[in-house]
Amino acid sequence: MLQEQEIQELVGQAKRGNSEAFGRIYDVLSKPLFNFLFARLRQKETAEDLLQTVFLKVWHNLDSYKPTKKAKFSTWVFQIANYTLIDHWRTRKETTDISLVENLSNFALDPKLYEKYDYLWAALKNLPDEYQTVIELRFRQDLSIPEIAEIMDKSQVGVRVLQHRAIKALREQLIQMNKL
Amino acid sequence: MFGFNSKNKKLENLLRESRQDFGFDSENIKARVMMAVNVGIYPKTM
Numbered sequence: 001m002l003q004e005q006e007i008q009e010l011v012g013q014a015k016r017g018n019s020e021a022f023g024r025i026y027d028v029l030s031k032p033l034f035n036f037l038f039a040r041l042r043q044k045e046t047a048e049d050l051l052q053t054v055f056l057k058v059w060h061n062l063d064s065y066k067p068t069k070k071a072k073f074s075t076w077v078f079q080i081a082n083y084t085l086i087d088h089w090r091t092r093k094e095t096t097d098i099s100l101v102e103n104l105s106n107f108a109l110d111p112k113l114y115e116k117y118d119y120l121w122a123a124l125k126n127l128p129d130e131y132q133t134v135i136e137l138r139f140r141q142d143l144s145i146p147e148i149a150e151i152m153d154k155s156q157v158g159v160r161v162l163q164h165r166a167i168k169a170l171r172e173q174l175i176q177m178n179k180l
Numbered sequence: 181m182f183g184f185n186s187k188n189k190k191l192e193n194l195l196r197e198s199r200q201d202f203g204f205d206s207e208n209i210k211a212r213v214m215m216a217v218n219v220g221i222y223p224k225t226m
Contacts, residue, residue: 019217026210031201038202048209055213056221109201117198139195167188174191 002028007073015062026055029074032141033081039136040085042125043102050088054081071150078143079151082133089129123173131166138163 002010007028013021033054038047057080065076104121108114114121124132130152137148145163149156174180215221 019214022217023210023214026213030206030209034204034206035200035202038204039200044202044204048204051204052209052212052216055209056216059213059217104200104202107202107204109203113198114200117194117200120194120198135195139192140199142196167191171187171191180187180191 004072008067011062011065011067011073014059022059025058025073029077030055032074033077036078036081036136036141037085038104038107039140040129040132041088042104044107046088050081050084054084057084070146072147075143075147075150078137078141078147079153082151085133119174119177119179123170123177123179126173127166127169130162131169134159134162134166135170 007025010021010025014025030051034047034051037050037054038044041047041050054077058077061080065073067073105111105114105118124135127135133152134148137143137151138145143151145156145159148154148163149159152159152162154162171180
């Protein structure tokens with residue numbers, strides 16, 4: 001993984017129209033972004049389409065990204081990914097056929113690891129969207145509360161409350177499933 | 181209270197342990213992105 005300073009250098013080059021530098025940014029961020037999108041959508045093709053959309057939005061809006069000590073580039077990209085997900089659900093969720101939702105184990109790079117925790121994935125699926133998002137960002141992507149606040153456009157206190165409620169709801173799901 | 185927090189910590193650790201990488205056609209998506217970037221095509225949703 002590149003250091004933030006190296007990513008900022010690539011961002012600077014990409015802002016000047018260097019598409020090769022943008023390709024390097026893709027190489028660094030595509031895997032964590034895909035994991036996030038796929039975990040939330042559970043459909044490979046849709047997650048791939050949205051990943052493409054996210055990177056094109058990033059390229060198109062590069063000039064509006066202003067680096068600060070607080071705002072890492074990846075945080076800004078995850079914010080775009082989260083808005084893209086919300087847009088996707090707003091326009092298409094009602095028409096999603098639940099039978100089309102894929103079994104994640106088919107795509108896990110380590111199927112044994114997936115099988116060990118499949119009950120957890122099943123429980124997560126039953127939580128409200130925002131609970132799933134905060135859990136993915138905090139515990140799967142290992143992002144900080146300030147970063148998640150930026151991505152989800154909430155206060156840090158709001159994220160802490162959301163995280164607390166999400167964990168509580170997940171515990172209740174697991175108890176119902178006799179897994180806790 | 182301690183018991184509740186401790187159980188939450190265990191669940192948080194379980195979530196971290198269950199972190200997964202999923203397979204996708206990275207090179208194909210990259211090719212699609214780079215082609216759109218190089219010819220100036222953007223998604224309709226922007």
